[in-house]
Amino acid sequence: MDTSAMILFVQTILSATWRLATPMIYASIGEVFTERSGVLNIGLEGFMLLGAFAGFAVTYFTGSLALGILGAVLCGLIFGLLFALFTVTIKANQIVVGAAFNLIGLGLTGFLYRAWFVNKAQGIQAFPPIDIPYLSAIPFLGPVLFRHNILVYCTVPLVLIAGFVLYKTAFGLAVRSVGEHPKAADTAGVSVSLIRYAGVLIGTTLTSLGGAYLTLAHTNQFVEGITTGRGFIALAVVVFGRWSPKGAFWSSLLFGLFYALQLRLQAIANITIPYQFLQALPYVMTLLTLILLRGRAISPKALGVPYQKSA
Amino acid sequence: MNDPSRETTMTMQERSVARPGMCLLPKAVLRIAPRLLAMISPIAAIVLALFISMLLLIAAGYNPARAYTVMWQGAFGDLRAISEVLIKATPLILIGSGLAVAFRCSIWNIGAEGQFYAGAVGATIVGIFITSLPSYLMIPLVLLVGTLLGALWGMLAGYLRVRFNANEIVTTIMLNYIAIIGTGYLVTGPLMDPAGGKYPQTARIVEAAMLPRFLPPTRLHIGFIIALIVAVILYLLIFKTSIGYAIRTVGINPVTARYAGIHVERHVLLAMAISGGAAGLAGAIEVAGISFRLYQQISPGYGFEGIAVALLANNHPLGIILSGILFGALRSGAEVMQISAKVPSVLVFVIQGLVILCVVAFGLYRLHSRWEPRPEKE
Numbered sequence: 001m002d003t004s005a006m007i008l009f010v011q012t013i014l015s016a017t018w019r020l021a022t023p024m025i026y027a028s029i030g031e032v033f034t035e036r037s038g039v040l041n042i043g044l045e046g047f048m049l050l051g052a053f054a055g056f057a058v059t060y061f062t063g064s065l066a067l068g069i070l071g072a073v074l075c076g077l078i079f080g081l082l083f084a085l086f087t088v089t090i091k092a093n094q095i096v097v098g099a100a101f102n103l104i105g106l107g108l109t110g111f112l113y114r115a116w117f118v119n120k121a122q123g124i125q126a127f128p129p130i131d132i133p134y135l136s137a138i139p140f141l142g143p144v145l146f147r148h149n150i151l152v153y154c155t156v157p158l159v160l161i162a163g164f165v166l167y168k169t170a171f172g173l174a175v176r177s178v179g180e181h182p183k184a185a186d187t188a189g190v191s192v193s194l195i196r197y198a199g200v201l202i203g204t205t206l207t208s209l210g211g212a213y214l215t216l217a218h219t220n221q222f223v224e225g226i227t228t229g230r231g232f233i234a235l236a237v238v239v240f241g242r243w244s245p246k247g248a249f250w251s252s253l254l255f256g257l258f259y260a261l262q263l264r265l266q267a268i269a270n271i272t273i274p275y276q277f278l279q280a281l282p283y284v285m286t287l288l289t290l291i292l293l294r295g296r297a298i299s300p301k302a303l304g305v306p307y308q309k310s311a
Numbered sequence: 312m313n314d315p316s317r318e319t320t321m322t323m324q325e326r327s328v329a330r331p332g333m334c335l336l337p338k339a340v341l342r343i344a345p346r347l348l349a350m351i352s353p354i355a356a357i358v359l360a361l362f363i364s365m366l367l368l369i370a371a372g373y374n375p376a377r378a379y380t381v382m383w384q385g386a387f388g389d390l391r392a393i394s395e396v397l398i399k400a401t402p403l404i405l406i407g408s409g410l411a412v413a414f415r416c417s418i419w420n421i422g423a424e425g426q427f428y429a430g431a432v433g434a435t436i437v438g439i440f441i442t443s444l445p446s447y448l449m450i451p452l453v454l455l456v457g458t459l460l461g462a463l464w465g466m467l468a469g470y471l472r473v474r475f476n477a478n479e480i481v482t483t484i485m486l487n488y489i490a491i492i493g494t495g496y497l498v499t500g501p502l503m504d505p506a507g508g509k510y511p512q513t514a515r516i517v518e519a520a521m522l523p524r525f526l527p528p529t530r531l532h533i534g535f536i537i538a539l540i541v542a543v544i545l546y547l548l549i550f551k552t553s554i555g556y557a558i559r560t561v562g563i564n565p566v567t568a569r570y571a572g573i574h575v576e577r578h579v580l581l582a583m584a585i586s587g588g589a590a591g592l593a594g595a596i597e598v599a600g601i602s603f604r605l606y607q608q609i610s611p612g613y614g615f616e617g618i619a620v621a622l623l624a625n626n627h628p629l630g631i632i633l634s635g636i637l638f639g640a641l642r643s644g645a646e647v648m649q650i651s652a653k654v655p656s657v658l659v660f661v662i663q664g665l666v667i668l669c670v671v672a673f674g675l676y677r678l679h680s681r682w683e684p685r686p687e688k689e
Contacts, residue, residue, distance in 0.1 A: 042421075042480055086668065086671055086672070090671065090672065092671040093671075095419050095480070096622050096667060096671060097667075097668070097671060099421075099618050099619065099622070099667065100619075100664040100665075100667035100668050100671070101664065102615075102664075103615070103619065103660045103661070103663050103664030103667070104660070104661055104664035104665065104668075106657070106660050107657050107658060107659065107660025107661035107662075107663070107664060108367075108660075108661050110655065110657035110660070111367070111371065111655050111657050111658045111661060112371065114655035114657070115371040115372065115373075115655060116371070224657070229484070229488060232481070232484045232485075235480065235481055235484075236481040236485070239478060239481060274496055274499075274500055276492045276493065276495050276496035276499075277496070279492050279495075280488065280489050280492045280493070283485040283486075283488040283489050283492075284485075284489060286481065286485045287471070287477075287482060287485050287486070287489075290471065290475065290477035290478070290481065290482060291471065291475045291477060293475075293477075
């Protein structure tokens, strides 16, 4: 490959990186709040599917992308309330409930999709890419950074706001203390349940939005199992990003890069590696990063433990 | 009293005694009621889950009475239907009772799907390339290799956990993808059937490796009997041996276990090996009993369904025999429902998820446990 082809190759991969990272950015930043409050939601994959379907279905029937996003948000809130009811109020085992939501997400979206959309024209008008004036014309940087759709751009304010809320506000302090030492927080007058409900709802809503991105922006239709494990990868991203919004953002980008590399290398005709080796890349990299992170990943102390008020 | 580990050690009886309202009941009722409740509540959960799914069926414009009738007939209508249920229950019972061991150890093995694939790959390789052994040696060999590969795939996640403190939920899920993609590579590459045109599948295993069928003309094979035996063995292991006691102690509180002189890391590895081995055996049995060859989608999600099977039975291998048959019936019935009543069979995932939630809601399944009992360094 000569230099200009090489630059073009890198440019294509980098510009795809952010787009492919976006669903993981939404989901993992949301899950940071959930886990920081002490609740583990392994049902992210299910919530992402629910959001993807809700966004698509609402947009399909109303023709409005804004309503589609609203639908995904509502869907995340409603199912999030249900998840919080089981994990916070009923104090059930969080992994059991998360596993149930993965099943429900997969089954419900597949069922309704086949019931409503099979044998119909299936596309919607997706979010168009917005070229930022002037900036998008910069060579190399333009295509990489300034020719994306609105949901991709929104990840930047999202990570900034999330960081501010988590570290600079009373609410953020409450979330962190409830996840580290719920009893102390309770004694100090913080409602553990309320904060955990909030943590769960922030997580499920953002995850649902990440799902809607897949059907409303990344593609323009719903496919059964469209998330292909992105919800699970978001869980790994949270660990890799060490439970901070900024960490989650950059780790998502790293995994986006693995995805982009994988897709791009598959498209190169004269490459001799079997495509499955490339397909496995994001998953192998996840394992390797967890090994490299040994001991440095310190989870919130009360993660996964339901809080029982003493009588 | 907010120590979660102590909560789990309370027996069902103690817990119900602790409920103020029940103090008024006579002692005999107190003794029987929790057991009765423990038996009734899964049934009530299923009924409630089917009721909610019925609302969903109505909302989507299907006739629920017809859907459920067809489903029932598809599962229990005749001998062939029943045998198909048991065939589908076989991997679920194996995977579920294996997972029960891991879950009792508070190791959240979500990787049974990948371990199933690993076992299927091992069984296929033996079944294709070893051609000269008699059946009574071949079948044990096939099943053994499948079990071993599944156990190794499971232990890999266990090793990452005890050595690098890598969360096993994440690692087992990643290992699922790698195993499934790896199988895709094998069946389109090195193991692809040379005589099979371009189909992504391997050649058939030799006749001597195939499991005998004992209820002709149905496909029911001795793998079902093996699954029952394994479930009983794992029940005895968990509840009647010192190893099982140690595994359960680690699951309830690893710190206490360590003080009691239990080697925590070794038991975590053992629990992963057992649950991976059971899933690998299920994969080997699927190849040797039903499909006779390996192909890309050899598991329709048995590994994930096995999680629900184990949870529904509260991680008790004998209960898992029943919940495995129930989920086998749901799946088998749903397939017939899709063909005859045109109701999408994915509905069965919704029913399964709802069953779990309903069991949880009835409050009997409250296995509080630390998500990540960290092995102490130094």
